[in-house]
Amino acid sequence: MPATFNWNVSQLDCIPDVDGKQDYVVTAHWQCNGSEESGGKTYTSQIYATSSFQVDPGPDYIPYADLTQEIVLGWVWNSGIDKDATEAAVQKQIDDQINPPVISPPLPWANTETVSA
Numbered sequence: 682m683p684a685t686f687n688w689n690v691s692q693l694d695c696i697p698d699v700d701g702k703q704d705y706v707v708t709a710h711w712q713c714n715g716s717e718e719s720g721g722k723t724y725t726s727q728i729y730a731t732s733s734f735q736v737d738p739g740p741d742y743i744p745y746a747d748l749t750q751e752i753v754l755g756w757v758w759n760s761g762i763d764k765d766a767t768e769a770a771v772q773k774q775i776d777d778q779i780n781p782p783v784i785s786p787p788l789p790w791a792n793t794e795t796v797s798a
Contacts, residue, residue: 684715684726684775686768690753695745702738704745709734709753711762715771719779726774728767732757 694708712729734756743752758764 684717684724684768684772686771687714687716688712688754688764689714690750690757693745693748693753696736699736699738702742702744705736705738705742706745706748706753706756707734707736708732709757711754711757713767713771715768715775717772717775717779724775724778726771726778728771730762732760732762734760 689712690709691712692710693706694710695704695706697704699705709732710729711732712727714725714727716723716725718724
């Protein structure tokens, strides 16, 4: 079963004033969180990153107070963040927890008597 993904914007960095536009967003801090149940356990993973935006206070400016997480996530995805690739990377991290590609089993001699030379 594939993971459930949750995108979250945790912080916005702003320039206080750009041509009379207050709190102009220039950076969004975001996370893509994934969670999956398997074998009675919950596996989770996360990717955290930031996206920066050009300063262009044109007619598309949205006042800070009117921003929603959906609007900002739209900016993130339009700025070059591939939503599907990011979710696939989180899924891969979870898959590797469920079925590790490399393991470290106990040494075969760990439970035997120590041999003196």
